[in-house]
Amino acid sequence: MPTVSDIMQQLEKLGTAQTRKTFARHGAPVDRMFGVKVGDLKPILKKLRGQQELAMQLYATGNSDAMYLAGLVADGSQMTKKQLNDWAKQASWYMIGEYTVPGVASESRVACELARKWIDAKQPSIASCGWATWSAIVATKPDEELDLREIQSLLDRVVKQIESAPNRVRYTMNAFVISVGTYVAPLLDRAKEAARKIGKVQVDVGNTACRVPLASDYIAKVESMNRVGRKRKTMKC
Numbered sequence: 582m583p584t585v586s587d588i589m590q591q592l593e594k595l596g597t598a599q600t601r602k603t604f605a606r607h608g609a610p611v612d613r614m615f616g617v618k619v620g621d622l623k624p625i626l627k628k629l630r631g632q633q634e635l636a637m638q639l640y641a642t643g644n645s646d647a648m649y650l651a652g653l654v655a656d657g658s659q660m661t662k663k664q665l666n667d668w669a670k671q672a673s674w675y676m677i678g679e680y681t682v683p684g685v686a687s688e689s690r691v692a693c694e695l696a697r698k699w700i701d702a703k704q705p706s707i708a709s710c711g712w713a714t715w716s717a718i719v720a721t722k723p724d725e726e727l728d729l730r731e732i733q734s735l736l737d738r739v740v741k742q743i744e745s746a747p748n749r750v751r752y753t754m755n756a757f758v759i760s761v762g763t764y765v766a767p768l769l770d771r772a773k774e775a776a777r778k779i780g781k782v783q784v785d786v787g788n789t790a791c792r793v794p795l796a797s798d799y800i801a802k803v804e805s806m807n808r809v810g811r812k813r814k815t816m817k818c
Contacts, residue, residue: 583628583635585642592647595618595621595646596614597617601615601616607676607789610673614645616646625650626650629650633656636651636655637655639651640652645677648671648673652685652817653817656688657685657692662689662694665682665695668681668685678710680816682714683713684816692717695711696711699714700712709749712757715757716756716816719757720764720812720813721813724765724767727765729765729768732761736775737775740778743782751782754782755793755794758772758776758779758796759772762776762796763803763809764809764811777797779796781793
């Protein structure tokens with residue numbers, strides 16, 4: 582049975598200077614990462630599936646690579662509300678806060694409750710996590726399990742608030758509109774309307790090659806492929 586120490590040693594060996602440099606440009610904490618490519622985590626993941634306590638211990642290290650791996654290993658349905666809140670608060674940069682945490686949070690029975698709370702947070706990183714969690718919820722939950730009126734009201738909220746929202750929150754709000762248009766067929770027209778109204782969303786992505794997708798174009802592409810409403814099994818990747 583591998584220990585946290587064993588895994589941290591593996592991660593350190595897999596880290597590269599180039600990946601550290603890339604992650605740092607995206608906001609990762611330089612002093613708390615080895616710089617491991619996500620693809621290189623997959624062989625380790627296969628050996629750790631189902632080891633919930635080990636996942637919790639990995640996240641607690643505060644090391645970015647270990648935290649991302651922890652999210653792949655963890656089963657969000659087994660996590661308490663406190664644990665999920667702690668993960669959101671401890672997220673060190675957007676890869677963790679907008680991908681890792683929402684991936685596990687969306688598996689929880691309190692996913693919607695947490696998402697509602699997080700989008701109202703004063704701390705932008707928590708608010709971003711909340712919107713990303715909503716995106717994960719609509720992408721993975723059957724439409725009959727969603728409160729479509731609530732999702733519709735969230736679209737209206739994005740339209741009203743996105744221009745004045747903090748930088749990364751604008752990014753995740755835009756992504757939420759895309760997610761609704763992609764995965765919730767009954768709200769396709771409402772998502773298209775919201776996408777038209779918000780137009781091109783401006784987000785400072787720093788010294789990176791990242792681009793903010795135009796929601797209307799993205800949804801139109803999915804619609805042209807007849808893929809609207811096809812749910813995902815998980816948001817973890």
